[in-house]
Amino acid sequence: MRVGLLTGGGDCPGLNAVIRAVVRRSLQHGFEVLGIKKGWLGLVTPEVRPLTLDAVSGILHVGGTILATSRCNPFKLDHGAERVLEHFSALGLDAVIAVGGEGTMRKAHRFATLGMPLVGVPKTIDNDLPGTDATFGFDTAVAIATEAIDRLHSTAEAHNRVMVVEVMGRDVGWIATYAGLAGGADVILIPEVPWDIEEVCRLIKRRHWRGKTFSIVVVAEGVRFSEEDEPGGIAHRLAREIETRTQFETRVTVLGHIQRGGSPTAYDRILATRFGIYAADMVQRGEFGRMAALRGREVISVPLEEAATGLKKVDRDLYAIAQVFFG
Numbered sequence: 001m002r003v004g005l006l007t008g009g010g011d012c013p014g015l016n017a018v019i020r021a022v023v024r025r026s027l028q029h030g031f032e033v034l035g036i037k038k039g040w041l042g043l044v045t046p047e048v049r050p051l052t053l054d055a056v057s058g059i060l061h062v063g064g065t066i067l068a069t070s071r072c073n074p075f076k077l078d079h080g081a082e083r084v085l086e087h088f089s090a091l092g093l094d095a096v097i098a099v100g101g102e103g104t105m106r107k108a109h110r111f112a113t114l115g116m117p118l119v120g121v122p123k124t125i126d127n128d129l130p131g132t133d134a135t136f137g138f139d140t141a142v143a144i145a146t147e148a149i150d151r152l153h154s155t156a157e158a159h160n161r162v163m164v165v166e167v168m169g170r171d172v173g174w175i176a177t178y179a180g181l182a183g184g185a186d187v188i189l190i191p192e193v194p195w196d197i198e199e200v201c202r203l204i205k206r207r208h209w210r211g212k213t214f215s216i217v218v219v220a221e222g223v224r225f226s227e228e229d230e231p232g233g234i235a236h237r238l239a240r241e242i243e244t245r246t247q248f249e250t251r252v253t254v255l256g257h258i259q260r261g262g263s264p265t266a267y268d269r270i271l272a273t274r275f276g277i278y279a280a281d282m283v284q285r286g287e288f289g290r291m292a293a294l295r296g297r298e299v300i301s302v303p304l305e306e307a308a309t310g311l312k313k314v315d316r317d318l319y320a321i322a323q324v325f326f327g
């Protein structure tokens with residue numbers, strides 16, 4: 001059995017842990033593993049490398065992906081899907097394990113319906129993939145954002161400032177909610193929950209009236225002032241409005257790709273390893289057209305279609321807990 005393994009979409013900490021686990025388990029099953037470079041692109045224009053025991057040694061704790069990644073969508077390229085299917089056969093592959101977020105799972109689902117034996121593995125720092133309770137990468141991103149918020153507290157207090165911290169989450173506010181809660185944010189804004197600038201300023205002023213000299217506002221990058229607004233640049237606009245309306249000096253920190261870089265947490269290494277082992281076992285069982293997923297404490301499999309439909313939004317009960325600490 002020859003298994004192709006690819007990582008697609010934005011990278012996230014834990015990808016190398018999955019690669020290592022898939023290869024180690026596959027070798028136990030007597031499979032050969034071919035690493036497909038740069039996501040789906042590596043099957044459009046074939047670019048592969050054999051994944052041996054040696055190739056995956058020493059990578060468990062390393063960020064990024066030794067296979068490289070891209071957001072390539074073969075269905076948008078001229079004869080892209082045909083080329084993928086052609087190269088799948090030409091490379092002598094019997095199955096593909098695709099590690100990715102919603103974009104990668106949507107493409108995996110389409111290739112599965114075209115007859116490719118596919119297994120999905122969920123990843124994303126955004127934690128927005130449906131069908132699984134958790135994705136690896138999220139815990140690391142939350143830890144990085146929480147540390148940043150902790151650090152911003154002391155400088156905010158020293159200067160009596162409002163700090164606006166923008167975290168990733170183009171469609172959902174999981175990182176903002178978790179890091180905001182863990183870091184003791186005074187306001188958290190997420191794309192799922194309507195908000196109002198007057199209310200944000202009221203909360204900050206209330207806090208300052210009761211003697212506090214600084215505030216931390218955490219905002220997910222996907223938050224907009226109005227439906228008509230283009231996404232992006234929210235933190236700077238928000239800071240300008242807060243400063244003008246409250247007269248409190250305000251500064252901005254945009255965490256950006258720092259949240260996706262570097263070594264995964266122990267939790268993410270373990271989750272990624274469990275998913276990798278399970279995915280190789282799914283191939284061995286011929287359990288195709290499905291994605292490994294976490295349900296409670298168990299790793300199970302769900303139809304790829306489940307992961308390819310919609311987004312997992314922030315739990316409103318959790319957001320309500322965070323709101324208790326606003327202002």
Ligand code: F6P
Nearest residue numbers: 010011124125126168169170221
């Ligand atoms: O991985 C998802 C994500 O982190 C989003 O939150 C963010 O908008 C996006 O990736 C940015 O990624 P890139 O700069 O690689 O397109």
